[in-house]
Amino acid sequence: MSNQVPIAEGLFTWPSKNPALLCSRCQDCGIATFPAAESCSACSGQNVVVEELPGRGTLWTWTVQQFMPKTPYKSGETPETFKPYGVGYVELPGGVRVEGRLTENNPAKLSIGMDMEVVFEPYRTEENGDEVISFFFRPAA
Amino acid sequence: MDVAIVGIGIHPFGRTPSRSGLQQGAFAARLALQDARVEWKDIQFAFGGSASSGSADALVNELGLTGLPFINVANGCATGGSSLISAYNAIKSGEYDLGLVAGFDKHDRGAFNADPKELGLGEWYGEVGMMLTTQFFAMKIQKYMNDYNISENTLSKVAEKSFINGSKNPNAWRTEPIGVEQIASSMMVNNPLTKFMFCSPSEGGVALILSSADKAHRYTDTPVYLKGATMKSRRFGSFEVFAPSQALEQVDGPTADASKAAFEMAGVGPKDIDVMQLQDTEVGAEIMHMAENGFCEHGEQETLIQAGETHIEGSMPINTDGGCIANGEPIGASGLRQVYENVLQLRGQAGEHQVPNDPKLAYTHVYGAPGISAVTILQR
Numbered sequence: 001m002s003n004q005v006p007i008a009e010g011l012f013t014w015p016s017k018n019p020a021l022l023c024s025r026c027q028d029c030g031i032a033t034f035p036a037a038e039s040c041s042a043c044s045g046q047n048v049v050v051e052e053l054p055g056r057g058t059l060w061t062w063t064v065q066q067f068m069p070k071t072p073y074k075s076g077e078t079p080e081t082f083k084p085y086g087v088g089y090v091e092l093p094g095g096v097r098v099e100g101r102l103t104e105n106n107p108a109k110l111s112i113g114m115d116m117e118v119v120f121e122p123y124r125t126e127e128n129g130d131e132v133i134s135f136f137f138r139p140a141a
Numbered sequence: 142m143d144v145a146i147v148g149i150g151i152h153p154f155g156r157t158p159s160r161s162g163l164q165q166g167a168f169a170a171r172l173a174l175q176d177a178r179v180e181w182k183d184i185q186f187a188f189g190g191s192a193s194s195g196s197a198d199a200l201v202n203e204l205g206l207t208g209l210p211f212i213n214v215a216n217g218c219a220t221g222g223s224s225l226i227s228a229y230n231a232i233k234s235g236e237y238d239l240g241l242v243a244g245f246d247k248h249d250r251g252a253f254n255a256d257p258k259e260l261g262l263g264e265w266y267g268e269v270g271m272m273l274t275t276q277f278f279a280m281k282i283q284k285y286m287n288d289y290n291i292s293e294n295t296l297s298k299v300a301e302k303s304f305i306n307g308s309k310n311p312n313a314w315r316t317e318p319i320g321v322e323q324i325a326s327s328m329m330v331n332n333p334l335t336k337f338m339f340c341s342p343s344e345g346g347v348a349l350i351l352s353s354a355d356k357a358h359r360y361t362d363t364p365v366y367l368k369g370a371t372m373k374s375r376r377f378g379s380f381e382v383f384a385p386s387q388a389l390e391q392v393d394g395p396t397a398d399a400s401k402a403a404f405e406m407a408g409v410g411p412k413d414i415d416v417m418q419l420q421d422t423e424v425g426a427e428i429m430h431m432a433e434n435g436f437c438e439h440g441e442q443e444t445l446i447q448a449g450e451t452h453i454e455g456s457m458p459i460n461t462d463g464g465c466i467a468n469g470e471p472i473g474a475s476g477l478r479q480v481y482e483n484v485l486q487l488r489g490q491a492g493e494h495q496v497p498n499d500p501k502l503a504y505t506h507v508y509g510a511p512g513i514s515a516v517t518i519l520q521r
């Protein structure tokens with residue numbers, strides 16, 4: 001089995017049986033920030049603690065990326081294999097609105113307010129065979 | 142000390158293979174000097190910006206080495222607005238009374254390539270394909286259409302108007318009118334926005350000569366006064382480009398903040414403005430910026446645009462030179478193009494794109510990454 005590595009350290013718990021996105025929560029004003037940061041952009045304080053974000057929320061807004069972006073885009077695709085992908089902000093209650101890729105790219109199946117859940121899936125394969133894991137939002141049943 | 146614009150110059154926008162970005166800037170600067178009937182050696186200071194054509198202060202190599210202080214400004218799409226505000230403050234302080242503001246650029250074709258690290262973001266953000274300004278504008282208008290019932294047809298109408306105005310402006314890049322159907326059916330870029338609804342990177346240069354108001358009549362018979370000039374960055378809670386997350390509670394963005402401050406500074410209100418140039422990176426931006434700048438209520442745009450009120454002959458003429466959509470966006474020059482157009486309008490020299498009824502007050506607004514906005518209010 002191939003080795004699975006997260007796309008960036010500190011974005012989500014990995015490896016984990018129940019992976020979750022990680023935010024920093026300001027202990028002074030209560031504001032959550034994703035990705036976790038060392039200070040709070042609401043109150044400028046530095047009294048922050050890393051915590052897990054909820055895995056379910058609602059789609060706040062969305063679009064579909066129809067053309068293949070230039071670098072720094074790095075998906076392992078070529079212009080021939082490129083598939084349009086959805087991007088959206090998902091409102092995670094009590095947390096923050098997180099921007100992420102969507103597993104759905106059909107505009108007809110996306111609508112503001114729909115229920116979404118976070119999933120962690122292989123995004124690309126490195127030359128050494130490592131599978132790079134990223135987070136995605138998928139319409140929730 | 143009030144500040145006046147006493148000279149303006151422009152290098153046509155679009156594609157000019159024979160001239161570098163810097164040469165386009167120098168071209169504009171020479172026209173502005175001529176317009177103000179002054180020589181380069183008379184200029185006491187300069188502010189300027191260019192995103193991808195080298196340092197603006199290299200203009201001294203083209204214009205002459207006079208020893209003047211020339212400060213480079215880099216503020217994304219708000220570069221021109223920021224240069225202008227810097228020059229405004231330099232004169233207002235009493236330190237100087239004649240200065241130049243210049244902006245120029247020459248970009249490659251295709252969407253801008255942003256580097257996450259420059260904005261303090263992780264590389265993962267670019268790798269997964271979210272480092273695109275076009276996505277932000279698409280998501281912002283998508284939400285706005287949902288909240289305020291703006292139709293897809295209205296999106297196309299905005300671009301149609303931009304191309305009509307561009308066809309009347311000899312300095313514009315896109316000079317052919319394009320119809321609503323062709324706009325709506327052009328390639329989808331980021332839903333709901335199609336190719337013809339976006340501006341593209343282009344080339345061009347603009348320069349302005351500013352003087353203290355008490356000396357303005359030495360240089361021109363038609364001074365245009367800067368009654369308001371403000372610049373704001375985002376506050377916590379506003380929805381901005383290149384944001385991996387945003388707060389649950391939303392506040393007004395930098396556009397609304399800069400607009401309110403500019404109206405307060407000028408002592409006038411949105412109803413007093415006769416002609417306005419609003420940042421139109423794409424059609425949705427123009428629609429949302431109408432309300433964010435205070436010119437209508439959220440949602441009123443649907444009726445106003447469908448009734449043609451934002452056309453040159455309408456009650457609130459917007460982007461009378463074709464805006465970014467018909468001129469493209471050379472980052473360093475774009476905000477100054479708006480000011481150039483407003484000076485033409487206030488002097489009554491805008492030719493085919495002149496708004497009727499002797500405009501007296503004009504408004505410019507730029508917005509750029511990662512959430513900054515600059516506004517000016519001009520009066521003749």
Ligand SMILES: [Zn+2]
Nearest residue numbers: 026029040043
């Ligand atoms: Zn805080």
